[in-house]
Amino acid sequence: xxxLLTGTSLLIAIIPLPAxxxxxxxxxxxxxxxxxxxxxxxQIATERRALQDQREALDAxxxxxxxxxxxxxxxxxAAGVQGTRLAQAAPTPSPPxxxxxxxxxxxxxxxxxxxxxxxxxxxxxxxxxxxxxxxVLTRAGRITIEPTFEYARVDRNRFxxxxxxIPQSVLVGVFDINxxxxxxxxxxxxxxxxxxxxxxxGAKVPWIYREDAAVLIPLVQNPPQSGAGTINTSAKGKGxxxxxxxxxxxxxxxxxxxxxxTANISVVAPTGTxxxxxxxxxxxxxxxxxxxxxxxxxxxxxxxxTPTDPATLFGVLGWNYxxxxxxxxxxxxxxxxHVTPGSGPNATAGxxxxxxxxxxxxxxxxxNWVFSTESIVRPITVRNGIPTVGDPIETRTRDxxxxxxxxxxxxxxxxxxxxxxTVEMGVTDDASDLRTSLxxxxxxx
Numbered sequence: 001x002x003x004l005l006t007g008t009s010l011l012i013a014i015i016p017l018p019a020x021x022x023x024x025x026x027x028x029x030x031x032x033x034x035x036x037x038x039x040x041x042x043q044i045a046t047e048r049r050a051l052q053d054q055r056e057a058l059d060a061x062x063x064x065x066x067x068x069x070x071x072x073x074x075x076x077x078a079a080g081v082q083g084t085r086l087a088q089a090a091p092t093p094s095p096p097x098x099x100x101x102x103x104x105x106x107x108x109x110x111x112x113x114x115x116x117x118x119x120x121x122x123x124x125x126x127x128x129x130x131x132x133x134x135x136v137l138t139r140a141g142r143i144t145i146e147p148t149f150e151y152a153r154v155d156r157n158r159f160x161x162x163x164x165x166i167p168q169s170v171l172v173g174v175f176d177i178n179x180x181x182x183x184x185x186x187x188x189x190x191x192x193x194x195x196x197x198x199x200x201x202g203a204k205v206p207w208i209y210r211e212d213a214a215v216l217i218p219l220v221q222n223p224p225q226s227g228a229g230t231i232n233t234s235a236k237g238k239g240x241x242x243x244x245x246x247x248x249x250x251x252x253x254x255x256x257x258x259x260x261x262t263a264n265i266s267v268v269a270p271t272g273t274x275x276x277x278x279x280x281x282x283x284x285x286x287x288x289x290x291x292x293x294x295x296x297x298x299x300x301x302x303x304x305x306t307p308t309d310p311a312t313l314f315g316v317l318g319w320n321y322x323x324x325x326x327x328x329x330x331x332x333x334x335x336x337x338h339v340t341p342g343s344g345p346n347a348t349a350g351x352x353x354x355x356x357x358x359x360x361x362x363x364x365x366x367x368n369w370v371f372s373t374e375s376i377v378r379p380i381t382v383r384n385g386i387p388t389v390g391d392p393i394e395t396r397t398r399d400x401x402x403x404x405x406x407x408x409x410x411x412x413x414x415x416x417x418x419x420x421x422t423v424e425m426g427v428t429d430d431a432s433d434l435r436t437s438l439x440x441x442x443x444x445x
Contacts (some may be wrong), residue, residue, distance in 0.1 A: 144441055145189065147188075153432065153433050174227065185244055201246070204244070212236075214231075240271055248263065263302055268300075272292020297322050311351050312351065313350075317345075318346050344369040350406065351364075362408040369400075369401060370402065372397045375395045378390050421437075
């Protein structure tokens with residue numbers, strides 16, 4: 001019995017040893033794997049901290065970028081140039097889980113690419129040829145004073161035949177050779193005030209000096225006698241011109257693929273000397289030149305600007321409405337009761353090129369279609385020294401097609417002052433031969 005217990009004890013003591021060895025072996029063998037897992041977890045934690053640091057650095061850099069953009073916009077507003085931000089500040093996102101790290105990097109790439117692919121959101125430069133419409137608005141709370149000097153020259157040579165034509169090109173009737181010349185010098189003060197960042201108002205007060213000269217040579221043929229007399233007329237005039245009031249509102253800021261759209265309206269008041277108010281001789285020729293148009297005029301328009309670095313495409317589409325009135329004026333042998341000047345559409349299209357930060361040039365074509373002018377006239381006949389006024393007759397002139405080619409140069413002297421020079425050349429018979437203007441705007445807070 002004692003031997004049996006001893007053997008059993010030995011057996012029990014021997015059997016558990018392999019099992020314990022098998023149980024301890026995995027723990028000993030798993031130690032390298034646990035160490036590897038700990039290293040991976042530490043690397044993940046390190047990468048996550050690095051990613052968070054990068055996000056904080058990007059946020060700090062974005063704040064610095066916004067401050068720089070704000071400083072740039074302030075300088076542009078101080079210089080009278082309007083622009084928009086390249087990128088808007090976005091709220092800082094909360095740290096995403098590790099699975100969202102890759103999309104966050106992609107979103108950052110998209111944000112960078114969107115800045116480079118949005119030229120319409122970049123600041124635009126003033127286009128020199130848009131002197132009347134303007135390309136940028138005055139900054140809110142700022143006043144712009146713009147002295148303007150302008151010269152215009154108009155030459156007209158007409159050969160008029162009144163009569164009939166018979167075979168062998170024989171003309172029977174009266175020939176009139178009419179030559180006229182007009183020189184106009186004007187100096188104006190233009191003032192603009194920025195009510196808001198999108199709305200401005202302004203006024204233009206001109207002073208006009210004008211010289212007119214005309215030569216009329218009536219030639220009578222069949223019978224072949226000339227000598228009906230050459231008529232030379234000349235007139236000069238100076239004084240206040242027509243005052244213009246204007247308002248402009250920016251409809252879009254060039255974001256979302258839209259161009260810059262600006263709605264404009266101007267009202268011209270007949271403050272100058274009307275053509276129906278100047279003194280005339282017995283033949284109806286003016287002895288003094290008019291300095292104004294003589295009628296109220298309203299000109300609504302829309303300006304479109306599309307920046308495409310380094311160029312800026314622009315266009316203007318508008319309408320010119322002239323209000324008629326009773327003039328009750330006698331000119332020679334006609335009593336003019338009522339005149340309605342022709343209204344009509346106008347359009348301008350062109351391109352501006354920025355040569356550098358200070359200089360830009362612009363090319364454009366402008367066209368005005370002026371409908372016919374309607375007048376109610378009563379002929380006056382004199383019999384035995386007694387004038388007799390006939391029945392009213394409605395007359396209508398032909399339409400006018402006024403086409404002009406424009407060239408402009410703009411040079412910025414400093415943040416507050418720039419020089420704009422514009423030249424217009426007539427390309428249709430009804431247009432002025434030459435018109436050139438010099439504008440020097442000064443900005444004041």
